[in-house]
Amino acid sequence: MSQVPTSVSESGSRSGEFPVLFSPVVVGPRVSRNRIINSGHGTSLAPGRHNEELFLYEETRARGGAGIVTTQSQWINQGAGDFDVRYEVASGAYDELASRVHAGGALCFIQINHPGRQGFLGPRNREYAVAPSQVPGRFYGGQVQIPHAMSEAEIMAVIEDFAGSAEAITTTAADGVEIHFGHGNLVQQFLSPHTNRRTDRWGGSFENRTRFAREVIAAIRDRIGGDKVVFGARINGAAPGDPAETALLNDFAAMLLDMDPGLRLDYLSVTGGHFSSAWGTSFNLPDSSFPPALWESQARRVREQARDLGVPIFQVGRILGPALAERLLA
Structure with missing residues (x-):
């Protein structure tokens, strides 16, 4: 819930x-x-790198009263896009960020991601997109991008990149790692039959299409354990206009919550939308034409699934003030 009071003292008074x-x-x-x-x-x-303006932006969120400040997507390898995790770790950026966020009283989480077929192409990012299958998409509704279908070796390398990035973050002062399983990024591309048309162990059945997500989680847990940092995931709660895909996302959330306690995530953050079309992007960046608490019903459903597990469920999407937030939390 990203709306925050204007100061810590105000938060105390309210x-x-x-x-x-x-x-x-x-x-x-x-x-x-x-x-x-x-x-x-x-x-x-x-x-593509943390600078003073971005440090101040995130620091101000903490000083304004937020309990948790999460970074924008940080990429698990250089070819994925901007904000390469290993560079940010080596440069001390996450230590500097965490120090400032902690001074404001908040926890600092680092979000890690691979965009798959989504994302900018070019010399500063990557020469070509990769995905489970060669299914075209329009990033931000722009030019069509046809991705390269990943080989078995490339899939295993990306799993290692997720695990290595998470492990590297644990060497910094950051409090948590969030893996991005939503917004149409690579993990969701493996999940959906629209974008995953493979016939090997990574495609076909629900078990096979969720294998990539499970392998990423297991690899990260193996590297970071259960008590060093928080380990959560961002997921899509719905696919507007696509009941079958929405049902699939419901099953995916249930699967994540049903994982062995040693692998289970510490929280789920419910969102929606994707970047493979202009229409999908509008749900990622909802303007005033969208209702307040855009993903309320989806978050409530996941929250009900998690009720007896002690797994907090985060909700985003036009949370316009503390009164609305209080109602959603009730």
Whole structure:
């Protein structure tokens, strides 16, 4: 819930008015001071590396009262896009970011991602897109991009990149790692039969199409354990206009929550939309034509699935003020 008070002192004065919103919550091995989340989102403030403007942007969210500040997507390898995780770790960017966010009283989570067939092509990013299958897409509704269908070796290399990136983040002062399983990115491309038309062990049945996500989770857990940092995922709760895909996303959330306790994620963050068309992108970046609490019903459904597991469920999408947030948390 990304709307925050204008200052920490204001948040203290309003905690009696919104008792649930301003109550602490346990998230894996950490405790957030409240339930206000600055979720990961693009800022266009830095050209592929953290800079002072981006540090200040994220620091201000913490000083404004957020309990958790999550970075925009950081890429698990150089060919995926901007903000290469290993460079940011080596440069000390995550330590600097965490120091500033902690000074503001918040936890600092790093979101890691691979866009698959989505994303910019070019010398600063990558020469070609990769995906489970050679299914075209229009990034931001622009020019058609036809991805290269990944080989077995390429799939295993990306799983290793996810695990290595998460492990590298644990060497910094950051509090958590969030893997992006939504917004039409690579993991969701493996999940959906629209974009995964493989006939090997990575495609076909639900079990095969979810194998990539399960392997990523298992590889990361093997590297980071269960008590170093928070480990969560961002997922799509619905596919507007596509009931079959929405049902699939429901099953995917249930599968994630039903994983062995040693592998289970510490939280799920429910969102929606994708970047493979202009229409899909509009749900990622909802303007005032969309209703408040855009993904309320989807988040409530996942929350009900998680009720007896102690797994917090985050909700995003036009949470326009503390009164609405308090109602959603009730």
